[in-house]
Each structure stands twice: as structure tokens, then as C-alpha cells.
Amino acid sequence: MTQSPLQECSREIIGKKLLDHLAVIYPNEDGDRLAQQLMHVMRLDEDCQSPLPHKNLWDETDVVVITYGNTILSEKQHPLKALHHFLKTHFTMLINSVHILPFFPYSSDDGFAVVDYKQVHPKLGDWSDVLRISTDFHLMADLVINHCSAQHEWFINFQQGKSPGADYFFVVDPNENLSGVVRPRTTPLLRAVSNGSSSKCVWCTFGHDQIDLDFRNPQVLLEMVDIIRLYLDMGVRIFRLDAVAFLWKKIGTSCINLEETHEIVRLLRTLIEHADPNTVIITETNIPNRENLSYFGNANEAHWIYNFSLPPLLVNSLVSGNCRHLKNWLMSMPPAQNGTTYFNFIASHDGIGLRPVEGLLSDDEQEALIQTMENFGGQISWRALDDGNKKPYEINISLFDALRGTTAGEDEWQIDRFICAHAIMLALEGVPAFYLHSLVGTTNDYQRMLEHGHNRAINRRQWQESELNQKLKDPTTHHFKVFGQLRHLIKLRREQPAFHPNATQFTLHLGDQIFAFWRQSMNRRQSIFCLNNISDAPQTIPLSSLNLIGTDCWKDLVSDRIYEDMLGTVTLEPYQTLWITNRW
Structure with a gap:
């Protein structure tokens, strides 16, 4: 991945951004205090950087x-x-x-x-x-953010009514109408567990060993940010937010993509x-x-x-x-x-x-x-x-x-x-x-x-x-x-x-047996026509259908074949791929 140039950042700038987010997520919480806590956990009160917007941190070498x-x-x-x-x-x-x-x-x-x-x-x-x-x-x-194991210390504490964990999990009345909830599994959504001296039902999107965390509690968010900070320190540079679509729940909704x-x-x-x-x-x-x-x-x-x-x-x-x-x-x-x-x-x-x-x-x-x-x-x-x-x-x-x-x-x-x-x-x-x-x-x-x-x-x-x-x-x-x-x-x-991952792409129409598209570099100097025979029979097309520029020299990168006759045809064998380009 490429490096991002930086622009000036300050605690005031990042604090304002966090307040805007927190006003949507936690409108009834003390946003200033929570913003300061988040900055402290992430150590942004010690060092704060800011990337330029719309900067690609990747290129064609990333695999x-x-x-x-x-x-x-x-x-x-x-x-x-x-x-x-x-x-x-x-x-x-x-x-x-x-x-x-x-x-x-x-x-x-x-x-x-x-x-x-x-x-x-x-x-x-x-x-x-x-x-x-x-x-x-x-x-x-x-970052397995939606849920944790039933054997996690937090859930063990929840069952004993102790902190941290006593209020970390999504508890719901089993009599609520949950028919509209989108489910990725066939297991029952709720699991009955003891919680101190009482019994409660906790939400389990994926199964009864994976208990959903309750992000309505800001402390859960702070715990996750603390984990993110650790992962950054341990060399993680790409964070995969697992099952994040199910994160927030509201009774009476689908509880997905809220x-x-x-x-x-x-x-x-x-x-x-x-x-x-x-x-x-x-x-x-x-x-x-x-x-x-x-x-x-x-x-x-x-x-x-x-x-x-x-x-x-x-x-x-x-x-x-x-x-x-x-x-x-x-x-x-x-x-x-x-x-x-x-x-x-x-x-x-x-x-x-x-x-x-x-x-x-x-x-x-x-x-x-x-x-x-x-x-x-x-x-x-x-x-x-x-x-x-x-x-x-x-x-x-x-x-x-x-x-x-x-x-x-x-x-x-x-x-x-x-x-x-x-x-x-x-x-x-x-x-x-x-x-x-x-x-x-x-x-x-x-x-x-x-x-x-x-x-x-x-x-x-x-x-x-x-x-x-x-x-x-x-x-x-x-x-x-x-x-x-x-x-x-x-x-x-x-x-x-x-x-390049952000280079221009257009779909080509060469029949239902050839899946084809055109890519052009961001500086417009290189074009690649990507032709793929997705059938078990040979497919022939006229090169004229690609509108290749006659003044350029064209070559298939995969086979090294040169194409000189722009009025000729090309035959793709079953499942053959051609990457025909004017620059190599």
C-alpha cells in the first residue's frame, strides 16, 4: 500500500469530529466527556495525524x-x-x-x-x-465487533452481575415481537441465562456461543477502541470489521444496517x-x-x-x-x-x-x-x-x-x-x-x-x-x-x-459466452481489453469489435501474442483469458 500525505491536525479538530459522531450514536450522553475518553484510549491526545481526503492508499501492486x-x-x-x-x-x-x-x-x-x-x-x-x-x-x-464468546470474561461477569460485563450484552424481553429481525442462521435468536439472582434473555445473532454486545452502552465502544489501539501497536494496518451490519439493534426493526x-x-x-x-x-x-x-x-x-x-x-x-x-x-x-x-x-x-x-x-x-x-x-x-x-x-x-x-x-x-x-x-x-x-x-x-x-x-x-x-x-x-x-x-x-484498483472500467458486450471489460490507467496511457471465454466451446470475435486504435501496437499479456491486423478475428479457446494492451 502507498503512504498518505498528512495535513495539519489538532485535538480541537478531532474532538469536533467525534462530537458530531457521538451526537448521532449517543444523543443523551455527555459527548464532551466521551470524546475525551475516546481520544485518550486511542492516544490521540498524545499524537494526532490527519490524512488527505480521497487519497488512494493502494495501487496495482496490492494483492x-x-x-x-x-x-x-x-x-x-x-x-x-x-x-x-x-x-x-x-x-x-x-x-x-x-x-x-x-x-x-x-x-x-x-x-x-x-x-x-x-x-x-x-x-x-x-x-x-x-x-x-x-x-x-x-x-x-x-475486529470481531458484534459479539464475543460465551466464555469471555465479560459474559462470565454478566452472569454473575459483576463488572466489567454486567451491562455489556443486549438483553431483550422474549415477549417482544422479533419477527422482522434479519437472521443469518437457523438457531434461536435468544438465549436464556442467569444474571445474578435473575434470568434474562441475551441476543445471539450467530449462535448461542456468540453473545451480541450492546453498543448502546458507551463503555462497550470504549472497550473496542482499546482493542483497536492494541492491534495498531501490534502491526495491524487493515481492520476487518466482522459482521458489523448487525451491530445496533432496535426492537421493531430488522436490526441490520441501522x-x-x-x-x-x-x-x-x-x-x-x-x-x-x-x-x-x-x-x-x-x-x-x-x-x-x-x-x-x-x-x-x-x-x-x-x-x-x-x-x-x-x-x-x-x-x-x-x-x-x-x-x-x-x-x-x-x-x-x-x-x-x-x-x-x-x-x-x-x-x-x-x-x-x-x-x-x-x-x-x-x-x-x-x-x-x-x-x-x-x-x-x-x-x-x-x-x-x-x-x-x-x-x-x-x-x-x-x-x-x-x-x-x-x-x-x-x-x-x-x-x-x-x-x-x-x-x-x-x-x-x-x-x-x-x-x-x-x-x-x-x-x-x-x-x-x-x-x-x-x-x-x-x-x-x-x-x-x-x-x-x-x-x-x-x-x-x-x-x-x-x-x-x-x-x-x-x-x-x-x-490500479481505481482505474477506469467499462463493460463490453461481446455475447453471453465472453465476459469482457476494458480498463484504462488513471493517466490514460494504458488500455487493457480483458476478454474471458466462460464457456466450454471456442468463441471467435472480430478485433474490430474492440475498437483498437490502429496507430498503437497491441499485445496479449498472457500469451505474448501481437495483434497487427485490426480487421482480423481472435478465437478464444474454452476458458481462455486475453489481456490485450497497448503498453507493456
Whole structure:
């Protein structure tokens, strides 16, 4: 990431900004006192910096890898050390940022039920390991802000009526009408617990081991800001606000995307960027596309937002052989303002979300996609509806297996289809992020899924470093082939100004079997026409349809082929990608 120039800042300026936020969130609290507390916790009363607005802290060289802290194992060292060694061995000068999923002590949900926010899980390593990784890579970490573990000290204190924690959790009368609450799970929303001498019901958006915090209490906000300050000190430079859309609750509403939630994101943005102007906030909001876009705010909320609609739409295009919906979605996406951009991913530790394609794919199309994924070994996770029924929430499958074939069944194009998917992700507007398992072509892990008892474990394999290194060296393995081709594409991407995350992008219309778009560098000197055959049959198009400037020399970066006859044609083999440019 690039560095931000600074402008003059003062305690008065930051104090005024905080008061504006606090007036929305806590209109009945002493705003001056709370603002001073927040500044003290974040140490802004000692050192305050201010970035220029609408400054891009990223460029075409930024590529992220997503991984658990224990994805890479070694008999010789702790997992975080093994991960660091693996990253330095294979990804130096290739990937410059790493998202290590929750590396704290936890009780469930593979880290997202945090028992202690301020410690590294002892089975992974310690803070010195985290700091070492942050010296070689931009470090993204999760702020699991909506809830904590039922085993956290705060919740234990809540049950005993002690502080801190006695008033940290969202308590609700079970007789309230909660039918309008949006749920991402099928488990009961409320959990009855003893609280001192009485019994109360606490709110559990994701499950009964993950108890929702009550941000109506300003002390909860102060606790989270204290945690943010620690993470900054430990080298974190990209903050992922986990499940932040559910943060604020109001009885009688959907309890998702409320105005107070957005204002808290704005407040955290103000605090973080004045503590370190080179820090990025990303919101994790697995919700319908229009709602997701709202977390950009007016370039004053998230710097990055997840492009949650991309994975299901792209997989659907590649297995159906038709990119109509993908094109329509791309045309509907507004260009991100400078100072913000999209976070593009097509695989992650979670599944392929279906909520982001609500209104984009019909029920029949979603059902066809689900059936195809089940045919390739995938599992389905569900969420509860208002009427008590349930609806598919996400598809759990490794991306490599998801692209085994098409709706017609498995075929010989699995690797080509898989590489095509990543070539599209790499070329789109935004910062690309690779799930580590995708980079090495990991397949469905049925044994881990059975052992852990939940569907998401199917795509959370743990590799022995020595075994994986051997597979990556063996030319006969698909792991070697996948990693080699992806390395080639990543290197190419990092050298192209037209692939800057905020460079111009236009959708091209070359039929439903070719997903195509045009990128232009911010100085307008480089153009790249990105052509992707998303079908299992060759596709031929006239070069004249691209309107290539005849006085320029054009070359496909992927194959090194030169195009001289502007009146000729080009044929794309099944799942072939072309990056045709006038500058190389």
C-alpha cells in the first residue's frame, strides 16, 4: 500500500469530529466527556495525524492472501512461524498483504467466538510472531465487533452481575415481537441465562456461543477502541470489521444496517485514520448488493467493501456458460470514489454466499447452481426466515471443486475454468484477494468437515508445510499447475497501471459466452481489453469489435501474442483469458 500525505491536525479538530459522531450514536450522553475518553484510549491526545481526503492508499501492486493462522503446520515451529516461512518462501514480491483470520483464543466458529481479544492463541504463537509477519506484509486482522464468546470474561461477569460485563450484552424481553429481525442462521435468536439472582434473555445473532454486545452502552465502544489501539501497536494496518451490519439493534426493526451502525463505522474510521493515516478499514457485510454498497458512505466509512456478489455470480457464469447476469451486475456497480475501492474475492474461509445474489439470480437459477454444487460435493447452509421456514444461505465447497465442470456434469476443463475465474478477479476494479487454499488448489476436505461437525470446515484444510511444498514442486500435480499459472497472472497484474484498483472500467458486450471489460490507467496511457471465454466451446470475435486504435501496437499479456491486423478475428479457446494492451 502507498503512504498518505498528512495535513495539519489538532485535538480541537478531532474532538469536533467525534462530537458530531457521538451526537448521532449517543444523543443523551455527555459527548464532551466521551470524546475525551475516546481520544485518550486511542492516544490521540498524545499524537494526532490527519490524512488527505480521497487519497488512494493502494495501487496495482496490492494483492491479499486470506488464511487461518494454522493453515500451514510444521513439526519444527508454531503455526504462525510456519505460515510466515511459507509466505516468505512462495509469495515474496508476489503478494504484499495477508489477512490472518482470528488468531485469538476462542471457543467455537474457528476463531469468531473470541474468548480474549488481547491475546494470541497459544497454540498459534504469540504477539512477536504477529509483529514479524507485519514487518514483511501489510497485516489484516479481524475486529470481531458484534459479539464475543460465551466464555469471555465479560459474559462470565454478566452472569454473575459483576463488572466489567454486567451491562455489556443486549438483553431483550422474549415477549417482544422479533419477527422482522434479519437472521443469518437457523438457531434461536435468544438465549436464556442467569444474571445474578435473575434470568434474562441475551441476543445471539450467530449462535448461542456468540453473545451480541450492546453498543448502546458507551463503555462497550470504549472497550473496542482499546482493542483497536492494541492491534495498531501490534502491526495491524487493515481492520476487518466482522459482521458489523448487525451491530445496533432496535426492537421493531430488522436490526441490520441501522443508522447508528453506519455512524459507529464513521466514528471508528475517524479514530483509526487519525491514529495512523495509512490504515485501512474494510467492512464484512454479507448482505444484498445495494445494502453492501452503502458501507462506502460518502468515502467516510469503509475504505474497502467486500464484493460479495462476485463469487456466486462468477461461479454461476462458469458452470452455466452464460455471463448475462455477471455483465448486468458489473454495469450496475458504481465506480468507487478515490479513497475507496472494492475488495474482490471469489473464495474464502466461508462459503459462496447466496444473499448477495438476491434480486440478481432467479429462484430457478439459484436452485440450478445449488444442485450443481451439490453434485460436485458441496454442502448447503441455511438461514431462518420470518415465517419460521429456512432458506439456503451459502454453499460450502472448495472453489477448485466448485469448478469441476458445468451444469451438464464434470469435464476436462477444471483447471482452465479455475484459472479463468481468478484471471477475471485479478483484472476487475478493486483489490484482489486470494484464499490461500485457492492459490494451491486445495480440494474438499470431507474428513475435517465430519470431525468439526459443520459445513464450512470442508474448505478449511490444514496442510503440513513439507507435504504442500512437495506437491507445489511436482509438475504432475494440479497444485503445481494451478500455483504456477496463478503466479504468472499475479506478476502480470502487478505491472499494469490499468489494473490500479481505481482505474477506469467499462463493460463490453461481446455475447453471453465472453465476459469482457476494458480498463484504462488513471493517466490514460494504458488500455487493457480483458476478454474471458466462460464457456466450454471456442468463441471467435472480430478485433474490430474492440475498437483498437490502429496507430498503437497491441499485445496479449498472457500469451505474448501481437495483434497487427485490426480487421482480423481472435478465437478464444474454452476458458481462455486475453489481456490485450497497448503498453507493456
